[in-house]
Amino acid sequence: MADREFEFSVNKLILGDNLEILRSLDGESVDLIYLDPPFFSNRNYEVIWGDKGEVRSFEDRWAGGVSHYIEWLKERVVEMHRVLKPTGSIFLHCDWHANAYIRVFILDAVFGGNNFLNEIVWKRTSTHNDSKQGAKHFGRVTDSIFFYAKNIKQFQFYPQFERYTSDYVAASYHRADPDGRRFKASDLSAAKPGGDTRYEWKGMAPPAGRYWAYSKEHMEEFERQGRIFYSSKGRPYLKHYLDAMPGSSVDNLWNNCVYRNKGERIGYPTQKPEALLERIIKCASGEGDVVLDPFVGGGTTIAVADKLNRRWIGIDQSPMAVKVTEFRLQKQTDLFTAPYTVQLYKYDYDTLRYKDAFQFESWIVRQFGGTPNAKQRGDLGLDGRTGDNTPIQVKRSDNIGRNVIDNFLSAVQRHDKNLFEKNIAVKKPAGYIIAFSFGKGAIEEVSRLHTIDKIIIKLVKVEDIVPIAVKPSISVRIRELSQDGKGMRRIECIASGESPAGIEFYSWDFNYQPEKKKFKAQVLLDKEGKQIISLKPGMRHIAVKVVDNDGLENMEVVKLTVNGEVKSG
Numbered sequence: 001m002a003d004r005e006f007e008f009s010v011n012k013l014i015l016g017d018n019l020e021i022l023r024s025l026d027g028e029s030v031d032l033i034y035l036d037p038p039f040f041s042n043r044n045y046e047v048i049w050g051d052k053g054e055v056r057s058f059e060d061r062w063a064g065g066v067s068h069y070i071e072w073l074k075e076r077v078v079e080m081h082r083v084l085k086p087t088g089s090i091f092l093h094c095d096w097h098a099n100a101y102i103r104v105f106i107l108d109a110v111f112g113g114n115n116f117l118n119e120i121v122w123k124r125t126s127t128h129n130d131s132k133q134g135a136k137h138f139g140r141v142t143d144s145i146f147f148y149a150k151n152i153k154q155f156q157f158y159p160q161f162e163r164y165t166s167d168y169v170a171a172s173y174h175r176a177d178p179d180g181r182r183f184k185a186s187d188l189s190a191a192k193p194g195g196d197t198r199y200e201w202k203g204m205a206p207p208a209g210r211y212w213a214y215s216k217e218h219m220e221e222f223e224r225q226g227r228i229f230y231s232s233k234g235r236p237y238l239k240h241y242l243d244a245m246p247g248s249s250v251d252n253l254w255n256n257c258v259y260r261n262k263g264e265r266i267g268y269p270t271q272k273p274e275a276l277l278e279r280i281i282k283c284a285s286g287e288g289d290v291v292l293d294p295f296v297g298g299g300t301t302i303a304v305a306d307k308l309n310r311r312w313i314g315i316d317q318s319p320m321a322v323k324v325t326e327f328r329l330q331k332q333t334d335l336f337t338a339p340y341t342v343q344l345y346k347y348d349y350d351t352l353r354y355k356d357a358f359q360f361e362s363w364i365v366r367q368f369g370g371t372p373n374a375k376q377r378g379d380l381g382l383d384g385r386t387g388d389n390t391p392i393q394v395k396r397s398d399n400i401g402r403n404v405i406d407n408f409l410s411a412v413q414r415h416d417k418n419l420f421e422k423n424i425a426v427k428k429p430a431g432y433i434i435a436f437s438f439g440k441g442a443i444e445e446v447s448r449l450h451t452i453d454k455i456i457i458k459l460v461k462v463e464d465i466v467p468i469a470v471k472p473s474i475s476v477r478i479r480e481l482s483q484d485g486k487g488m489r490r491i492e493c494i495a496s497g498e499s500p501a502g503i504e505f506y507s508w509d510f511n512y513q514p515e516k517k518k519f520k521a522q523v524l525l526d527k528e529g530k531q532i533i534s535l536k537p538g539m540r541h542i543a544v545k546v547v548d549n550d551g552l553e554n555m556e557v558v559k560l561t562v563n564g565e566v567k568s569g
C-alpha cells in the first residue's frame, strides 16, 4: 500500500521546510489546515527530534526574538491562506508564549479579524502545575487553538457534541419507560400561538395565557409514539430519550480531549491526542476533503485524517518526524487504506530499482520535469515527453546496451517524424533515455549518432535527477536474560545500524508476519536500538527497522524460537 515515492496520490508525507513545499502546492486546493508549530518557548522544549534540519530551523526562527518568530510563522501562514479553498478553515495551535502576537499580527492580518471564529482553550493532558515549584503565577495548563475561516460566508462547520456528564444525566434524565429507556420531560406549552395550538388535550387546556407548543395532529403523533409523559396531575410533557440525544454541544473550552490509551503515545513531548484532532477534523471537513498539516511531528493529524477517510498532506523538516508518521500509518492501515507517498530528500537504490515499473517510470519522468504517459501499453516504449514534446524513455535497469538505443531511435521516428527532423535541424536532442547506468555499447552508439548522423540522444542517469543514497545497514543480536515463574522468557534485543548519514532511530515489530509483509511497530521510536521484552515460549519473527538522517530505512527480520514449555489453550 505505501507506494512510497511513485504513485501521484494526494496523500503524501513530504520531508522539507514547509515554506518551500507550501509554495509548491496549488492555490485553493486544501479544505482544512491544522498547524502546531514550535511555540517560541525554548530550545529544550522546541527541539524535539534533535536532527540537523530541526536544529537549523530552530536557529533561524529564534534569531531575533518574538518579532522574528512572528515573521517566520507569518510567511508560512500567508502561503496557507493561498492554498486554502474559499470554503476552508484553519486551526493554529499555540500557547501563552506567543498567542496574542499570533492572533493580531498573523491571523487577523492574513485572514482578517472578521473571519475569526473561536479561540479554543484546550486543557493539555499533561498539566504541569509549575506554581508548585515556587512560581508566582497560576499553573499554565491550557493552550490556545485559533479557528479562522478563509471566508466566513462560505466555510463548512459541523457542530460537535460530547457525552453528557453523569451528573447532568442523573439530574435531567431521571425518568425512564418500563423498558428502562431514560428520558427527560419537557414542557409542551408555549408562550406564543402557532397555528392550531389552542385546543383541549385529553380534556386539558394549555396553562393560562399559554398555548400548546405543537398542533393537535403532532400531539396525536407523539401519543402514538408513546412520547408523551403525564404528570401526576395529568399534565402532558414531551419525552426526550437520552439515547436519541447527540450529547451536549461542544463550546470553546475543551478539557477532555485526551489520549485514549497508553499505546497512542509515541513518546515525544509535543505529541497531541487523537481525540483533539478528531474533533477539529470532524467539525470543519467531510469525507474525501483534503487536510493539511505543515508541522506534522509524530503524525497525529495524518493518522486521524486517514482514519476519517480524509485525503491528506503532511510536511515536516525532520526525517524522524516523517518516518515515525509513516510507521504510525503502517500500523493502522489495511487493504482499504488509500495509497500514499513519502517524499524524502534522498532515495535508496534498492527501493527505486525494485519498484513497480510503471509507477517508477511516471515518477522519474515527473522528477525530470516531464509529463509521463498516462497509459503503460501501446506507447512504442516511450514513457513520457518533455515540455516541448521531445520523447522520454525510462529503463529501470543498469548497463543499458546498444540495442536499446536502436529501438529508441526507431520508436522516436515512428512517434513523430516531423518533430524528430525538426529537433535534428535545430541541433536539439531527439530524445532522452533515463536509466540507472549505461553500458559502453550504448554510450559509443550515441556519440556515433551525434558525430555521423547529427542525431542527439541524451542519456540521463537516475542519480542525476534524484539524489541516490545507500540505505543504512542493520544487524540484530538477541540474547536470553532470564525466565520468570510463568514460563515467560526475558529477551534482550539489540539492533545496530550504520549509515554515512548517521542513524536517527529504530522501530520494532515483535509480532512480524513475514507472509503478510506488514510492519506494524509496537515500539515506534527507539533512539538506542535496545529492547527488553518478555516472550512466551514458541516460534515468532521479530522485525526491526533502522532509519538514518536522510530518512532512508532498512529492515532486519529475526526468526526466534523461545524454548521452554508451551502452555496449550
Ligand SMILES: C[S@@+](CC[C@H](N)C(=O)[O-])C[C@H]1O[C@@H](n2cnc3c(N)ncnc32)[C@H](O)[C@@H]1O
Residues within 6 Å of the ligand: 016, 017, 018, 019, 036, 037, 038, 048, 049, 054, 057, 270, 271, 272, 273, 294, 295, 296, 297, 298, 299, 300, 301, 315, 316, 317, 318, 321
Ligand atoms: C510541535 S511539533 C508538532 C506535533 C504534532 N502536532 C503531533 O501531534 O505529533 C512541531 C513540528 O514542526 C516541525 N517543524 C519545525 N519547523 C519546521 C519547518 N520550517 N518546516 C517543517 N516542519 C517544521 C518540527 O520538526 C516538529 O516535528
